[in-house]
Amino acid sequence: xxxxxxxxxxxxxxxxxxxxxxxxxxxxxxxxxxxxxxxxxxxxxxxxxxxxxxxxxxxxxxxxxxxxxxxxxxxxxxxxxxxxxxxxxxxxxxxxxxxxxxxxxxxxxxxxxxxxxxxxxxxxxxxxxxxxxxxxxxxxxxxxxxxxxxxxxxxxxxxxxxxxxxxxxxxxxxxxxxxxxxxxxxxxxxxxxxxxxxxxxxxxxxxxxxxxxxxxxxxxxxxxxxxxxxxxxxxxxxxxxxxxxxxxxxxxxxxxxxxxxxxxxxxxxxxxxxxxxxxxxxxxxxxxxxxxxxxxxxxxxxxxxxxxxxxxxxxxxxxxxxxxxxxxxxxxxxxxxxxxxxxxxxxxxxxxxxxxxxxxxxxxxxxxxxxxxxxxxxxxxxxxxxxxxxxxxxxxxxxxxxxxxxxxxxxxxxxxxxxxxxxxxxxxxxxxxxxxxxxxxxxxxxxxxxxxxxxxxxxxxxxxxxxxxxxxxxxxxxxxxxxxxxxxxxxxxxxxxxxxxxxxxxxxxxxxxxxxxxxxxxxxxxxxxxxxxxxxxxxxxxxxxxxxxxxxxxxxxxxxxxxxxxxxxxxxxxxx
Ligand code: SRM
Ligand code: SF4
Numbered sequence: 001x002x003x004x005x006x007x008x009x010x011x012x013x014x015x016x017x018x019x020x021x022x023x024x025x026x027x028x029x030x031x032x033x034x035x036x037x038x039x040x041x042x043x044x045x046x047x048x049x050x051x052x053x054x055x056x057x058x059x060x061x062x063x064x065x066x067x068x069x070x071x072x073x074x075x076x077x078x079x080x081x082x083x084x085x086x087x088x089x090x091x092x093x094x095x096x097x098x099x100x101x102x103x104x105x106x107x108x109x110x111x112x113x114x115x116x117x118x119x120x121x122x123x124x125x126x127x128x129x130x131x132x133x134x135x136x137x138x139x140x141x142x143x144x145x146x147x148x149x150x151x152x153x154x155x156x157x158x159x160x161x162x163x164x165x166x167x168x169x170x171x172x173x174x175x176x177x178x179x180x181x182x183x184x185x186x187x188x189x190x191x192x193x194x195x196x197x198x199x200x201x202x203x204x205x206x207x208x209x210x211x212x213x214x215x216x217x218x219x220x221x222x223x224x225x226x227x228x229x230x231x232x233x234x235x236x237x238x239x240x241x242x243x244x245x246x247x248x249x250x251x252x253x254x255x256x257x258x259x260x261x262x263x264x265x266x267x268x269x270x271x272x273x274x275x276x277x278x279x280x281x282x283x284x285x286x287x288x289x290x291x292x293x294x295x296x297x298x299x300x301x302x303x304x305x306x307x308x309x310x311x312x313x314x315x316x317x318x319x320x321x322x323x324x325x326x327x328x329x330x331x332x333x334x335x336x337x338x339x340x341x342x343x344x345x346x347x348x349x350x351x352x353x354x355x356x357x358x359x360x361x362x363x364x365x366x367x368x369x370x371x372x373x374x375x376x377x378x379x380x381x382x383x384x385x386x387x388x389x390x391x392x393x394x395x396x397x398x399x400x401x402x403x404x405x406x407x408x409x410x411x412x413x414x415x416x417x418x419x420x421x422x423x424x425x426x427x428x429x430x431x432x433x434x435x436x437x438x439x440x441x442x443x444x445x446x447x448x449x450x451x452x453x454x455x456x457x458x459x460x461x462x463x464x465x466x467x468x469x470x471x472x473x474x475x476x477x478x479x480x481x482x483x484x485x486x487x488x489x490x491x492x493x494x495x496x497x498x499x500x501x502x503x504x505x506x507x508x509x510x511x512x513x514x515x516x517x518x519x520x521x522x523x524x525x526x527x528x529x530x531x532x533x534x535x536x537x538x539x540x541x542x543x544x545x546x547x548x549x550x551x552x553x554x555x556x557x558x559x560x561x562x563x564x565x566x567x568x569x570x571x572x573x574x575x576x
Contacts (some may be wrong), residue, residue: 003448005158005301005302005304006303007302007303007305007473008302008303008304008305009140010041010310011114011130011216011336013038013041013042013238013303014041014042014142014212014213014214015212015213016038016077017038017042017223017480018180018207018479019178019179019180019212020042020045020046020141020176020180020181020214021041021042021176021178021180021184021205022038022042023036023038023039023042023045024039024042024043024180024182024184025184026408026569028119028123028184031120032119032379033071033118033119034050034069034071035050035119038052038196040103043073043377043432043445044140044141044201045137045138045140045141045142045143045176045183045214046136046137046141046180046184046185047075047076047077047078047126047135047138047140047141047185048073048074048075048076048117048122048126048136048137048140049073049074049076049140050071050073051071051072051073051074051115051444051445051446052070052071052072052446053069053070053072053443053449054071054114054442054443054444054445054446055442055443056069056070056443057069057245059277060142069117071118071119072101072115072116072117072118072119073117073118073122073125074113074114074115074116074117074444075094075100075114075117075119075129075136076107076111076112076113076115076135076136076139076140077111077112077114077129077134077135077136077139078111078135078137078138078139078145078146078171079110079111079112079146079395080110080146080147080149080168080171080211081110081147081148081149081150081151081163081164081165081167081168081223081394082110082111082148082149082394082395082396082397082402083164083234083392083393083394084112084134084392084393084394084395085393086385086386086387086389086391086392086393086395087132087386087390087391088134089130089132089382089386089393090383090386090387091128091129091131091132091134091287092104092112092114092129092132092381093379093386093466094128095114095125095128095129095542097144098128098325099114099117099118099121099122099124099125099128099522100114100115100116100117100125100454101114101115101116101262101367102371102502103115103118103370103379104370104371104379104531105368105369105370106365106368106370106395106399106400107368107395107399108368108397108398108399108437108439108488108489108490109145109146109148109220110146110148110151110231110394110395110396110397111139111146111395111427112218112395115441115444116444121222123184123185124354124563126185127185130185130186132382137175137176137181138171138174138175138176140218141214142214142215142216142217142218143171143174143175143176143210143214143215143218143219143220144174144175144215144217144219144220144221144293145218145219146171147167147170147171147174147221147222147223148167148169148220148221148222148223148224148231148232148233148236148397149163149164149166149167149222149223149224149231149404149422150163150223150224150225150231151230151232151348151395151396151397152230152346152348152360152394152402153350153354153360153392153394153404153405154352154354154355154407155355155356155358156354156355156356157247157248157353157355158247158248159242159244159247159249160225160437161223162249162282163211163223163225163242163249166223166240166282166415167223167284169285170221170242170284170285170286170289173210173286173289173290174221174237174289174290175196176210176214177206177207177208177209177210177239178206178207192306192364204463206538207266208279209293209294209297210297212299213302214297214300215296215297215300216296216297216300216301216305216309216469217300217305217308217309217310218309218502219237219238219293219296219310220235220236220237220238220258221237221238221239221240222234222235222236222238222240222379222397223239223240223241223242223252223371224240224242225241225242225244226241226242226243226340226341226342226343226344227342227343227344228344228345228346229241229343229344229345229515229516229517230346230347230396230397230398230437231346231397232397232490232493232516233255233258233274233516234255234273234493234516234517235258235259235260235273235274235490235493235516236254236255236256236258236259236274237256237257237259237274237292237296237309237310237311237539238256238274238292238293238310239254239255239258239274240252240253240254240255240285241253241255241340243279243338243340249282249474250281251279251280251281251282251284251338252279252280252282252285253276253279253337253338253340254276254277254278254279254280254288254292254334254337255274255276255277255279256274256275256277256292256310256314256319256322257264257275257310257314257315257319257322257567258272258273258311259271259272259273259310259311259346260487260490260491260492260493261309261374261485261486261487262486262487262488262492263306263485263542264485264501265381267305268294268307269307269312270311271487271492271493272311272315273493273516273517273518273519274443274518275319276337277292277319277322277323277326277334277335277337278323278326278334278335278336278337279334279335279336279338280334280335284410287330288326288330288334289539291326291327291329291330292310292326292328294314294329295313295322295325295326295329296310296340298540299317299325300312300313300315301313302538306551311421318335319360341422343515343516343517344514344515345514345515345516346398347362347364347395347398347434347435348360348362348400348402349362349363349364349400349401349426349429349434350397350426350427351360351411351426352480354404356484357408358405358406358407358408359406359407359408359411360394360402360403360404360405360406361401361402361403361406361411362396362400362401362412362426363401363402363403363418363423363426363435364400364424364426364433365378365399365400366430366433366456366457367437367438367453367456367457367461368397368399368400368437369384369453375422376421376422376423376424377421377422377423378421378423380421381417381418381420381421381423381453382401384417384421385403385414385417385418387396388413388417389403389410389413389414389422391403391404391405391406391410391414392404392405393479398435398437430460430464430467430473431475431476432460432463432464432467432477433460433464433476433477433551434441434480434499435447435477435478435479436456436460436478436479436480436481437478437480437481437489437490437513437520438452438453438456438480438481438482438489439452439453439481439482439483439488439489440483440485441453441454441482441484441487442483445483445484447483447484447486448483448500448503449484449500449501449503450483450484450485450500450501450502450503450505450506450529450565451483451500451504452481452482452489452500455481455529456481459479459481459529459532459533461497462533463479463533463536464503466533466536466537466540470540470541470544471544472540472543472544475552475553476514476552477496477514477552477553478494478495478496478512478513478554479494479495479496479498480494480496480498481497481498481499481500481506482497482498482499483500484499484500485500485501485507487499487500491509491514491520492509492512492519492520493512493513493516493517493518493519493520494509494512494520494554495510495511495512495513495520495553495554495557496508496509496520496536496553497509497510497512497520498532501525501526502526504528504529505526505527505528505529506526506527506528506529506532507522507524507525507526507527508522508523508524508525508527508532508535509521509522509523510523510554510557510559510562510565511523511554511558512554512556513552513554513555513558514552514554518554518558520537520557521552521558521562522562523539523557523562523565523566524566527546535569537572538565538568538569538572539553539557539565539568539569540553541572542556542559542560542565542568542569542572546560
């Protein structure tokens with residue numbers, strides 16, 4: 001018997017799928033409400049997930065019999081650097097109304113999700129996205145996902161435009177090459193004609209970069225500036241931190257091995273922040289990206305999907321061995337990373353001059369949900385802005401939206417459309433809410449063990465009241481909540497991370513920071529939802545009284561450490 005570890009079942013499914021076709025075409029035509037087990041894995045590579053409505057779990061019909069799972073699909077649009085036009089946003093809004101559950105969800109990777117699409121409508125939905133000149137290919141699956149990039153459209157120097165162009169180039173370069181996507185989704189159902197030519201040329205190896213089994217796991221790339229790490233570059237498998245000299249990009253520090261997911265039952269899993277690998281000039285970014293991808297492709301773990309992300313390969317090998325292998329693929333040795341003075345973060349909310357006579361407006365959106373509810377007609381407002389002003393848009397990695405290229409005379413119109421629809425402007429949103437994000441969780445995420453997005457507004461309201469009482473409303477810190485330990489809202493490098501642990505109970509992490517380059521530590525476990533804010537009050541009180549000059553909440557918690565914070569919390573409890 002061979003000593004080679006057994007391939008995980010998903011690896012076999014990928015091999016048998018014939019470059020991501022699998023049984024999708026047949027299953028699209030079989031009239032069933034759901035895809036089968038194997039196809040469920042393959043569809044992810046086409047940019048959608050099979051889900052079911054967890055609020056309806058266990059529901060019974062009038063005859064008292066269980067109704068069974070209410071299946072639907074979540075389709076994710078990939079937008080490198082978060083860029084889209086007014087028309088593309090309108091197309092997404094039409095799509096969610098025609099085929100989905102009526103709202104769209106901006107993600108913390110600058111993408112758009114539509115939930116609730118029935119299997120019978122998924123082809124029409126993906127076609128509509130492609131016809132709007134967007135794609136879902138590579139939005140999910142074991143390939144390079146949406147490439148993040150700072151969305152701020154400052155035009156007074158070329159730096160940010162160059163980074164956005166790079167995001168497009170990296171995204172194109174790492175795009176799967178298979179024709180399956182176009183065959184399945186873009187073939188005219190009546191004529192059988194293919195409307196878009198895609199995939200490899202005849203006679204060319206189908207997937208020259210990925211091969212037939214693609215990558216061992218998802219692979220994430222981000223591009224940031226040290227003075228504006230708004231995309232949380234350190235949580236990505238591969239990061240590019242631009243080194244600017246004068247008004248031009250001299251090159252990029254290459255960071256590797258970030259990732260947030262943890263499987264509590266597997267002690268060999270952990271979150272990690274990316275570490276420096278090398279410095280490359282702009283013309284070598286694609287080459288080095290390819291070399292890193294090939295290293296993960298050939299040496300990443302394919303037997304255990306819980307340990308298949310690149311962070312584990314780097315952990316097991318050490319950075320030196322990893323660098324040596326990347327250099328082999330790269331074809332020469334890599335230069336050392338350049339020193340970085342200071343990493344900072346902007347959220348780009350509010351009005352900003354672009355530097356070309358125009359403006360952009362950053363609109364905070366609570367947890368990225370674009371919906372009309374509770375007197376706030378956000379979806380209607382965004383629709384009207386797009387129809388009337390035809391502005392360009394960019395999604396931020398904080399689940400919010402920038403309206404860009406606003407002419408001075410359009411500023412007032414934009415604000416009045418938002419106000420008329422009950423949408424709060426930047427000055428009306430607290431600092432803590434501005435920086436907070438939550439993952440989707442219930443009712444669509446199959447992996448959620450607790451609520452997240454749906455309870456976050458309430459947690460925020462409680463926290464805002466306490467912060468105001470303590471006079472800390474000017475403080476800038478991140479609160480991030482997830483409904484399970486997979487870490488979709490990046491809670492493990494935040495000032496405060498609230499991670500769903502078991503039904504209605506959370507683990508509190510403290511001591512990360514906005515810069516995103518440090519992991520938080522576990523502070524308290526199994527805290528009921530209703531006690532989360534009261535568990536944080538002693539920490540905030542201690543911070544208020546014992547912080548050093550200019551110290552942030554995350555830095556304070558990091559300096560004090562868990563034991564000290566817990567001891568203070570105990571004495572605080574005795575006093576009140
Ligand atoms: Fe995520 C899986 C939602 C960003 C780590 N994530 C999922 C799924 C697809 C559940 C599933 O596998 O069936 C969730 C769908 C819920 C739903 O109903 O919509 C989901 N992830 C999200 C989004 C929508 C969260 C959000 O509220 O914005 C984000 C979509 C981004 C996008 O446009 O592509 C999202 N996920 C992230 C991030 C943050 C990031 O990438 O910057 C992470 C942490 C970084 C990382 O990858 O390590 C993240 N998601 C995961 C993991 C853990 C991966 C791991 O290595 O262990 C899973 C579970 C898995 O892959 O098995 C997961
Ligand atoms: Fe689902 Fe967990 Fe991700 Fe939240 S963190 S969206 S619950 S997988």
